Amino acid sequence: MLIDGAGPALLPVPASDAARRRILVDALRPDDAPAAQDQAPEDLARPADLAPLGDDTALVVATSGSTGTPKGAMLSASALNASAVATEERLAGPGRWLLALPAHHIAGLQVVLRSLLAGAEPHVLDVSAGFDPLSLPGAVRSLEAAAGDRPLYTSLIPGQLRKVLNHSSASPAAALARFHTVLLGGAATEPELLDRAAAAGIHVVRTYGSSETAGGCVYDGVPLAGTEVEIDDDSRVWLGGPTVAAGYRNAPGHEAFSRPGWFRTEDAGSFADDGGLRILGRLDTAVSVGGLTIVPQVVEAALMAHPAISEAVVVGVPDARLGHRLAAAIVPAPSVSVPPPAELSSWVRERLGRHSEPATYDVMAELPVLANGKADRKEIERRVR
Template identity: 30%
Template sequence: MPATWLTRGPGDLLTALDDNAEHRPDHLAVQWRGRSLTYAQLATRTRQVAGAMAADGVAAGHRVAVLARNRVELVEVYFAALVLGAVPVVLNWRLATAELRAIVEDAEARLVVVDPQVPSADGLVDPTRDGPAIVLLASTTGNEMASTRGRDYDTWVGEAVPVAGRSSSDLDDACVQLYTSGTTGRPKGVLLSHRNMWSLLSGAHEDWRVMPGSVLLCPLPAFHIGGLGWILVSVARGATVVLLEEARPDLILRSISAHGVTHVILVPALMASIVEQQLRDRLDIRALEIIVYGASPIPRTQLREALEVLDADFIQAYGMTESCSSMTQLGPEAHREAAGQPEPAEGEPDLLRSCGRPRRGIELSIRALHDGTELPVGEVGEVWVRSAQVMAGYWRRPEETAAVLMPGGWLRTGDMGYFGPDGHLYLCDRVKDMIISGGENIFPAEVESVLLDHPAVAEVAVIGVPSQRWGERPKAYLVLVPSAATPDLKDIRAFCRARLASFKCPDEIEVVPTLPRNASGKLLKKELRRLVTPNLPTGQSSSVR
């Protein structure tokens, strides 16, 4: 079947599902646990769920929230909302109840579909106030952690009259409202339109080599644009998506083996554990072709081992919710080339530390922070992006929208970076993470990159800490490779001094068991900044000044 939705020009996402239901009715669309739906079945269920929503008064423009780990019903609810012209709001189940309640109220959700096994669902709706209707999904374990009350999802859907048609939609209507992780402030609702999503998917399916016969594994949560985009690119291409509720290395490998998975999306923090698991289990994962990852670069030694053990092509994608996911790509050829190179000398660009070149339809520009003027190749500034993928804005936040959407269609990303002479983009850090020490700018990502080259270091985060003399000085938090002998931290400092200017080297290094991350794998440096005295078990934390 030709990928009509992807090739005939911008279209809405419900049309993508309907195209597949017409042309590939018996092809598997979604698999989860022991349950699967063909495209014909998914389209039918979508209309049935839309009927249940309509009976509860959901109409065009209303918000429908879903609080659940990856499961079939999440996909049903997403497309059912589109049938009515409503806007799906996929909630971050890792947030606390109070945080979720604030988001539900901010979105003015008319309906919330809840997985009762999510602990934060308990008390999601204040019973003393008028709030949205609540529908509860079936427990998969019999262990309902939440006391939230609502109607049973299957009964609610089964009693509904299916919606025969669909609401008319405009390409600039929102097809999802995703809330930012709040790493730099309170979460904001990012409005992504059908046009935004088509602009991403029409190129991504080729960049990621997704075919109708592909099987995509999605262990990333759908409340993150990476996870949702992975589900939607599968539907857009008429492929099959396998959903996982958690990103455990053993589950990932077993799913790849059991379902003949060809594509998987991961974060680099998982890679070493997956390789170690596969070396123990030796599962048949020969179907695996593509591993897409983001959030941070992958160390060279780790890449070499992963290429050998997993035998798949690697693609790094850099993006953000506000740009509807991926803006740049470092492709398979670049990864294999970089894996075969020695560590670059000081001052030389390292291809593996770049996030690739802009994807088709993406314009990137490096701008000065003080006046927004464009900077030449090699100079560090803020990354700006212009594309049909750029969001419409933040939900009911005109001032915060105006602060990032610039004249001419440009979006300020808040990331600092520069272009290498070969056109690759190199990220330095978030604007707010830059350390100013004695008048010198220090980019934590540069220090982190050096520390990751040490064979004993698995993960690293560098932040600025107060200094009476310099204003700020860098401090490094390290997670060590499990199989590595505990290094002398003074030797690690010497390792840094041999590769970095002395003012960039961390004054303090601390070993910790884990680093705080959000669901997309991004470091939560604000959590590290809150630490005054480490509160870790004896023997798991040490530091050197």
């Protein structure tokens, strides 16, 4: 079993995407078998060498990304077990889980692993065609019938929670309120969404982590048992502890694992007054505008604090004078008129200063997303140029 180290290492792949499966198998082979003989896409070079799998390696999990060769985090059975046990300890003990995320991504995998640890299969929602909030009431009835006195848990991304709260029927939100805890991760969550969830009686715990840390390892800013957090002089977040991967299968010696037992993230962070971790944004998406470095997620949070904005993604696009300028893709809140650009710029300027104002605003019915539910920033850059 995965959490006790028995059996060979596994590579989770999407069941419904043959092209993606071939890419992952060719790049991240979880054994020493040769790569597939059919020609790989030209932009996906097979790795010249692969890092050896440890005796304890249980999973090789593809990191997120829409183009190029994905990196494969090598997770040991002990790392997976440490994550699942620490989660049970932080929550209310073993429970029954609803799987509402793709099972080949780390957040979905962790629902499966936590269920294994609890000795119960998760209730699985079919999200291959998208997440339907109306599937929640029936799922909760099934879970409650089987759970006995055990608590109910699930993991969602902010977009799913937003769909629940924006639904014309109140039944999805009422169903979600029956869960002891809804773990929410994968992207930044605006305070307004958390306030709406609390008002609906939904207990949300924000999680922070990645494939390289066996999923979320910091809950509501507080590390799980065994996890350590450091912030270096460049404001970069480092995560250490028993849940950290052994490295990348197809990138031996990668600098992200230059410190044994630690993972160097691409996130900027700080410690709040109460000592909790606060993520400011992604260092690898930072934009230089006229020589000033802007973290897009900070601007996005300011925009989503506006009552008329449901979602926002800010990207940098080339500019002849400044090098780059900020462009915002926004999704309006339901049944609300989109404010004029001048009003939105004034809103941002009052909170962050003139240098953080987007130069343009593109209104979209919905944001393009990657398979893992995160915003597809490259596609947004293409649309807003």
